[in-house]
Amino acid sequence: EPEVTQTPSHQVTQMGQEVILRCVPISNHLYFYWYRQILGQKVEFLVSFYNNEISEKSEIFDDQFSVERPDGSNFTLKIRSTKLEDSAMYFCASSEVVSLAKPGANVLTFGAGSRLTVL
Amino acid sequence: RKEVEQDPGPFNVPEGATVAFNCTYSNSASQSFFWYRQDCRKEPKLLMSVYSSGNEDGRFTAQLNRASQYISLLIRDSKLSDSATYLCVVNSYRTGGFKTIFGAGTRLFVKA
Numbered sequence: 001e002p003e004v005t006q007t008p009s010h011q012v013t014q015m016g017q018e019v020i021l022r023c024v025p026i027s028n029h030l031y032f033y034w035y036r037q038i039l040g041q042k043v044e045f046l047v048s049f050y051n052n053e054i055s056e057k058s059e060i061f062d063d064q065f066s067v068e069r070p071d072g073s074n075f076t077l078k079i080r081s082t083k084l085e086d087s088a089m090y091f092c093a094s095s096e097v098v099s100l101a102k103p104g105a106n107v108l109t110f111g112a113g114s115r116l117t118v119l
Numbered sequence: 120r121k122e123v124e125q126d127p128g129p130f131n132v133p134e135g136a137t138v139a140f141n142c143t144y145s146n147s148a149s150q151s152f153f154w155y156r157q158d159c160r161k162e163p164k165l166l167m168s169v170y171s172s173g174n175e176d177g178r179f180t181a182q183l184n185r186a187s188q189y190i191s192l193l194i195r196d197s198k199l200s201d202s203a204t205y206l207c208v209v210n211s212y213r214t215g216g217f218k219t220i221f222g223a224g225t226r227l228f229v230k231a
Binding site (some may be wrong): 003007033041042043044048056089091106108109111112113 | 164210219
């Protein structure tokens with residue numbers, strides 16, 4: 001079964017450092033996403049990405065965050081200057097082409113997550 | 120009002136019980152709906168899509184009421200392995216893109 005892979009599985013960093021989280025989406029998927037989940041809290045949308053540009057972003061996704069698809073396979077989330085409150089599990093997801101004609105379409109497949117701990 | 124709201128739980132039920140979860144969403148333009156399951160410290164995984172006519176997958180039944188902006192999940196004959204957090208998920212489409220929003224989740228504990 002195709003899967004979304006994320007690296008690293010766990011990263012510990014000092015406050016103020018830059019962090020890059022990497023994701024390899026499912027190969028025939030065209031939509032990519034980042035979500036985060038602070039321990040014990042809900043899964044929060046950060047950003048969606050399609051056709052090499054951001055499609056939607058939340059208010060959480062401020063100037064310290066950026067996303068990139070540097071080659072044909074990787075999708076990265078960069079946090080420029082980490083804060084303590086950035087500590088969370090970051091999930092990458094991908095989906096096939098969005099279809100308004102198929103209500104059951106647009107299922108997101110998630111990676112196992114990257115746990116970020118900011119000290 | 121939250122975009123997607125769920126019963127907070129936790130629901131503690133014995134094996135074999137029937138349990139129902141509810142979810143409401145605020146955006147009437149929402150187009151597609153899902154239930155995901157999340158085990159502790161794991162990623163969310165699709166449980167089932169929710170169709171307008173209602174749909175069933177084994178012990179699980181999902182219903183959608185667009186007029187009331189309400190989604191439900193019914194689990195019959197609960198198993199120990201059903202213990203997890205159940206996430207109500209809503210897709211809302213807008214020009215240029217769409218957003219997939221998760222509810223906060225309902226925790227279910229099934230006890231022997």
